[in-house]
Amino acid sequence: MLLQNAIADTLNNPEWTFALAECVHIGGFAVSIGSIALVDFRMLNLGLRKETAARILRYTEPWTLIALVFVVFSGLMLFLAQPDIYLQPTPYLVNGRFMFLLKMSLLVAALLYNFTVHRKVAKMDNPPPALSKLVAIVSLLLWVSVVFGGIFIGFLQ
């Protein structure tokens, strides 16, 4: 009883659209970053070793692209719902606005990296193992830092 009421309350509240956008955002980054991480994982020789990174990339790239569209649009909705909290200056240098701008810069860097360097090396026939590993580690670090940036925005307001 209590359970159903709480869910109904949430769904009947206009605020549910924000929660929905958040869920789409999380689901979207789960699939987009997750699919990129699978390629990284292969490049690091940690799994799926019976197939080349190039082939794994070919399987996962459509998931990455579709999920990225969901992440970006839901992110835009979240941003437009309360743009002030992302942009308001405060007396502190390291604040929500700082973290938001940092996250966006990391996101742009991660996207550019993903569709240039990362893609190119993943598609190489016989890449030097050290290069593959380095490229995969940088990719993982970039994407993980984007997720961390997103969480920290809320903690630094």
Add this chain to the structure above:
Amino acid sequence: MGIAHSIQSIQFLSDFSESVLAYPIVLSTHLTCIPLFGGMILATDLRLLGLSLKSLTITEVVTSLRPWKRLGGGIMISMGLLLATSKAEEYAPNPFFWTKMIILGLIGVHALIFRPIVYNKTEEMDQSPVLPTKAKVAAILSLVLWTTMFVMGRLIAYWD
């Protein structure tokens, strides 16, 4: 609320929930596990459904990702335990939190049911010309359970 209060009053946990850095770092780590290890779950499920990674055997997908999924699950649960116990009084009456815990339990039941008949029988499945229904059922239930899991996780913040 006596028990919840006592739990979150443990010095270590109250220090943690009040810390400016440790709490968001643990929360971010908990969330980072969603793409890193959730991606592996998705890959396994799509392979079991015959929708992707078809040039790899089911055995390769299941066995090569298994240790990493276990590691990810371990990190996720320990971080989650820290997050929930440090705010035990907020979480104890929260129906979304308990729904999430029920889903977690159901994921355990899913493993108990499907490990012996699907995940530990991958070689048989690789030899069979058609993917057995039980594999598809396991994959769809896994996708539904994990999606509900992260949605409930997000909704925890919406109950007051």
